[in-house]
Amino acid sequence: MGVNTKTIKRRIKSIGNTKKITKAMEMISAVKMRKAIANVLATRNYARMAWGMLQDIGKITDVSLHPLLQKRPVKKIGLIMITSNRGLAGGFSSKLLIELDEFIKKEKVSGATSEVILLGKRGRKIYKNFGHTVSAEFDKVDLTAKIEEVLPMARLAVSDYVNGKYDKLCVAYTDYLSAIKQEPRVKQLLPFVGENDDKNLTKNEEENNLEFTFEPNPLEVLDLLIPRLVEMQIYQAILESDASEHSARMMSMRNASDAAGDIIKELNYTYNKARQSAITQEIAEIVGGAAALG
Numbered sequence: 001m002g003v004n005t006k007t008i009k010r011r012i013k014s015i016g017n018t019k020k021i022t023k024a025m026e027m028i029s030a031v032k033m034r035k036a037i038a039n040v041l042a043t044r045n046y047a048r049m050a051w052g053m054l055q056d057i058g059k060i061t062d063v064s065l066h067p068l069l070q071k072r073p074v075k076k077i078g079l080i081m082i083t084s085n086r087g088l089a090g091g092f093s094s095k096l097l098i099e100l101d102e103f104i105k106k107e108k109v110s111g112a113t114s115e116v117i118l119l120g121k122r123g124r125k126i127y128k129n130f131g132h133t134v135s136a137e138f139d140k141v142d143l144t145a146k147i148e149e150v151l152p153m154a155r156l157a158v159s160d161y162v163n164g165k166y167d168k169l170c171v172a173y174t175d176y177l178s179a180i181k182q183e184p185r186v187k188q189l190l191p192f193v194g195e196n197d198d199k200n201l202t203k204n205e206e207e208n209n210l211e212f213t214f215e216p217n218p219l220e221v222l223d224l225l226i227p228r229l230v231e232m233q234i235y236q237a238i239l240e241s242d243a244s245e246h247s248a249r250m251m252s253m254r255n256a257s258d259a260a261g262d263i264i265k266e267l268n269y270t271y272n273k274a275r276q277s278a279i280t281q282e283i284a285e286i287v288g289g290a291a292a293l294g
Contacts, residue, residue, distance in 0.1 A: 005278065008271040012264055019260035025088070026253035032143055033179065033246035039145065040176055040239040047236035050229045057212060057226070058192030066222040067162045068230070071191040074112045078135075078166035079104070079186070080157055080234060082173040082241040083120035085140055089249040092174060092182065093122040099184040100172045101130045112168070117157055119150075119238070144242055147235045154231040161190050173237040174244035180251060182244035187237065189230055 063069040081100060083093045104114045116126050118137040127134045138153045161169045169190040175183045214221040 005271060005274050008267055008274065012267045012271065015260050015263050015267070019257050019264070022253045022256040022260060026250055026257060029246050029250035029253060033243065033250050035143060036239070036243040036246050037176070039143075040236075040243045043232075043236055043239060047232055050232055054226065054229050054233075055192050057222075061212065061218070061222075065218045066226060068158070068190060068226045069192070069222070072164075072167050074107075074110075074167045076166050077104075077107055077112050077114040077168045077170065078117065078157055078160055079114055080117045080153065080169075080171040080237075081119065081123045081126060082140075082171065082238055083118075083123040084241075084245045085121045085142070087122065088252060089245055090252040092245055092248040093120075093125070096172060096174055096184040097123075097125055097130065100126065100186060101132070103170075103172070103186045104132055115166075117153060119153060143246075144235075144238050147231065150235050150238055151231060154234040155227075157234070158190075158227050158230055166190075171234055171237045173241045174248075176240045176243040176247065179247045182248055187233075189233055 058069055061069060063071065079100065081096070083096060087093070100116075107114060113133075115133045115135040116123070118124065118126070118134055120140040124134075124137075126132050136153075136156065141149055144150065157166075157169055160166050168188065170186050170188045172184070172186045175185045177183055
């Protein structure tokens with residue numbers, strides 16, 4: 001019985017050390033989560049208004065004025081995938097991988113092939129485990145703060161669309177809803193479609209369509225405006241992904257710490273029970289020995 005109690009004590013100590021690690025990781029993730037949430041909330045309204053303006057421009061502006069306004073038959077799709085560099089975040093990366101895999105398979109049925117542009121090392125599973133094509137991979141910082149950090153990837157994707165490599169450009173990311181809820185999404189960036197599509201407009205909205213006046217000329221304005229606003233959508237998706245990642249990791253580490261605490265309680269109970277049993281047995285042996293002598 002003594003050997004068993006020593007084994008239990010070693011397990012309690014080992015799990016206690018693990019709990020200290022997960023608790024520290026939880027606290028680190030909580031700090032990063034607060035920063036990421038502040039970043040995403042600071043730009044979310046602007047990004048949504050910019051996206052609405054892009055959709056309005058795409059609906060009522062002559063498509064010949066800029067290549068990014070043109071729509072063509074979809075034969076090849078470019079997908080920007082935003083994941084994390086590390087694990088220990090529950091199903092954060094795996095849910096997005098499954099969502100993107102289903103999207104690619106659905107588009108393949110309609111005759112379109114897809115290529116993935118990776119941001120984040122965990123996204124490599126899209127070709128290792130799912131076998132999809134990856135055209136480029138970019139390094140991801142742990143906490144994105146400036147749009148300049150993502151411009152090389154964003155400009156490559158937009159340039160490939162303009163040059164005709166892709167007929168559709170989408171971004172796959174995890175949308176931040178709350179600290180305990182994050183939702184994987186695949187959002188189409190180019191060509192411009194979305195929630196405010198023409199078929200969903202009411203009669204009043206059709207009658208009150210906006211009109212845009214471009215100064216000095218449409219080509220010069222659109223050439224500067226549209227790529228920047230598309231880049232802003234990609235940047236916002238990365239901010240949403242950052243907030244989702246650190247929230248998911250914080251909750252995962254909290255659950256791990258709670259689970260370790262529960263295991264330690266059970267082991268302490270088992271240890272006390274084994275120790276009491278050993279003491280009882282020793283007393284019984286002493287009493288038995290004394291009775292035999294007396």
